[in-house]
Structure formats: structure tokens, C-alpha cells
Amino acid sequence: MQPFGDEQPSGNAQPFGTAEADEAPVVVAPDGAEVFPLLDVAGRGSLAVFELAPGDVTRAVSHATVEELWFVTEGRGELWRRQGDREQTVPLAPGTAASIPLGTAFQFRAAEDAEGPLRIAAVTMPPWPGTDSEARPAKGRWEATVR
Template structure:
């Protein structure tokens, strides 16, 4: 059966089979799915005690939900700045242009795992993640 114009094929992914890449902020990323022009889905993993580099995005926005581990997220937009706890069930937004940095608690029983939707899909360009000044010293490369 052929697709009607404008329809996208069904896709299925398993995080265990996803390639492992390094995000510009240093977190481990497992890209899962893409809906062309709309968004992409990935899982971020940060080992206990690790801290990412602070970055902001040039063209994308993100929604995160913590699925395992614990840690903290710092984010700054204009004159607003805050740090929030990350525990399973916590959901946060990263609006366009927001500077952010996250870390996994050193005493966490396992890695901090975050499922994230990026809108539009992650472009894969070198200039998408811009370095920022954050509150913590990064421990990832």
C-alpha cells in the first residue's frame, strides 16, 4: 500500500539498539525517532557525578522528562535564572535561546536518564549549540 501525500512512515525504536553519540554539551545521547519537520526524540544519559557544559540552542526547543537517576538543571533566559531538581517524573522545558547546564548527583544509584523531544528535529550542525557560562564546572569532555 502506498503512502498518501504528506504522510510519514511509521517508525519504531528501542533505546537498547540506538547509536550512542556525544551531544555538544558532553552528555551521551541515544537518538531514537524523527518526525520530519516537527521534532525528534532522544534519550540523554549522564553518569553519576558528571556535569555537562553550559550551552544554548540557536534554532531548537526541547521538552525533557527524567526517567531515572537524579540531578539538577540550571537555566537562564534574559533576566530569569533558576536551578531545579531532576528526579524521575520531573518534566522541564528548554525554550529557544535558553542557556542551560545539567548535572547528575554523585550519590545517585545509577545514571541520570532524560527522554527529550527536540523541536524542530536536531539539525546536526556545528553551530546549533552555543557555549555559555554556567554555574558548575563541566566534567565531561
């Protein structure tokens, strides 16, 4: 019997994927948030967890080819987004979902008085391409504090 999550597909079927956020590698996103890459579905989308320490503010960016759906799982903070003349800042708390449409400038920050990090599960469509040109610097709402 094969281990859980390692089932091999037959024919044109895609393999099952299973991942644990606590066991995922840690990478730093272009905006400065820590990212735990989890799964990729046949080039159509990927899932990762973003984490930002209390009081931290990301760099503002926009994406060249991907868009994202976010779901806050822990912590509190704010998300700022801008498309052309339309601009919005929304609170982030567990249970909040938000979209980052293609080309949207965005930035987020974790509450300074939070007891733990802001954690966001995010689906990226198509999957993050891993290129330096994907995240384009943008003028944000707050001064970034991440390295």
C-alpha cells in the same frame, strides 16, 4: 507480512517509526552528555534519550534554532536554566518534566551519590540540525566534568 515498525505509508501519510533506546547509536552532545537518537517526525520534531553518569556535569550551552521538552526517566540531578536576568535551578528526578525554550542557557548534572545514570527522554523541535553552530557555549553555574 512486513516486520513490526516497517509499515510503508500510502499517499501522503508518514511512515510509522519504532525505536529501542538500548539499540540506538550513541553520540556525544555538544554539552558532553551521551545521546541516543531515536525518532524524527517529518522534520517537525525528534526524540532522543540523554544520559549522564553519576557525578558528571555537562558544559553550559544555549541553542540557536531548537527548543526542547525533557522528561526524566531514571536517576537524580539538577537542571540550571537562564534567560536574560531570569535564572532557575530545579531538581531532576523520575517524573520531572522541564522545558528548554529557544535561546535559554542551560546545564545539568547527575547526583554524585546516585546508583545509576541520569536518563532524560527529550523532544527537540524542530529536530536537531546536526550542525556545529547549533549549541553555543554559555557561562554556566557549575564547572563541567565531561570531556
